Amino acid sequence: MFPSSRPWIVMPCVDFKMKTIEVDGIKVRIQIWDTAGQERYQTITKQYYRRAQGIFLVYDISSERSYQHIMKWVSDVDEYAPEGVQKILIGNKADEEQKRQVGREQGQQLAKEYGMDFYETSACTNLNIKESFTRLTELVLQAHRKELDGLRTRASNELALAELEEDEGKPEGPANSSKTCWC
Ligand SMILES: Nc1nc2c(ncn2[C@@H]2O[C@H](COP(=O)(O)OP(=O)(O)OP(=O)(O)O)[C@@H](O)[C@H]2O)c(=O)[nH]1
Numbered sequence: 001m002f003p004s005s006r007p008w009i010v011m012p013c014v015d016f017k018m019k020t021i022e023v024d025g026i027k028v029r030i031q032i033w034d035t036a037g038q039e040r041y042q043t044i045t046k047q048y049y050r051r052a053q054g055i056f057l058v059y060d061i062s063s064e065r066s067y068q069h070i071m072k073w074v075s076d077v078d079e080y081a082p083e084g085v086q087k088i089l090i091g092n093k094a095d096e097e098q099k100r101q102v103g104r105e106q107g108q109q110l111a112k113e114y115g116m117d118f119y120e121t122s123a124c125t126n127l128n129i130k131e132s133f134t135r136l137t138e139l140v141l142q143a144h145r146k147e148l149d150g151l152r153t154r155a156s157n158e159l160a161l162a163e164l165e166e167d168e169g170k171p172e173g174p175a176n177s178s179k180t181c182w183c
Pocket residue numbers: 034035036037038092093094095096121122123124125
């Protein structure tokens with residue numbers, strides 16, 4: 001039953017969850033947006049790329065077709081996600097070994113081509129679920145740490161420059177002003 005006092009927006013194409021995970025002893029709260037793969041939702045789901053910091057590109061190891069789609073996802077991510085977004089390639093349904101159509105090496109090869117980490121996972125047996133989430137969070141934190149360090153360096157350089165300019169503007173100190181001629 002929907003409460004009548006407030007509006008409800010039903011988005012059939014995006015699932016949202018929040019999770020807290022620990023990386024290097026730090027608790028990190030992450031937002032997870034699971035966008036639908038179907039073509040008909042693409043206009044909406046692409047909007048979600050814009051604020052992403054980390055993206056899992058997921059195919060199904062029992063579907064060659066889903067693997068072939070990864071190239072398209074990568075080009076969409078390049079087009080719509082912010083520069084520097086962290087990506088990991090996932091071959092899901094690793095529990096379905098008897099239905100496998102995509103070899104593990106194919107996944108590894110593709111990930112290598114795009115410079116991504118790669119995991120085979122199973123949502124059914126929990127294989128590599130925690131590991132892949134932890135790794136993506138780690139990559140996002142590392143990327144932002146670099147950004148923060150860059151900002152810090154720039155701020156301290158600017159401060160040093162400001163101090164230098166202030167010093168240069170000051171009248172000369174007593175040591176210099178009471179100039180003594182030794183000759
Ligand atoms: N055997 C197996 N089945 C899985 C696994 N992950 C998901 N499934 C099944 O695959 C089907 C599709 O799962 P979804 O989570 O809806 O997949 P999705 O990619 O989000 O689908 P869309 O949002 O429609 O693109 C469901 O029947 C799941 O139970 C897995 O690791 N192993």
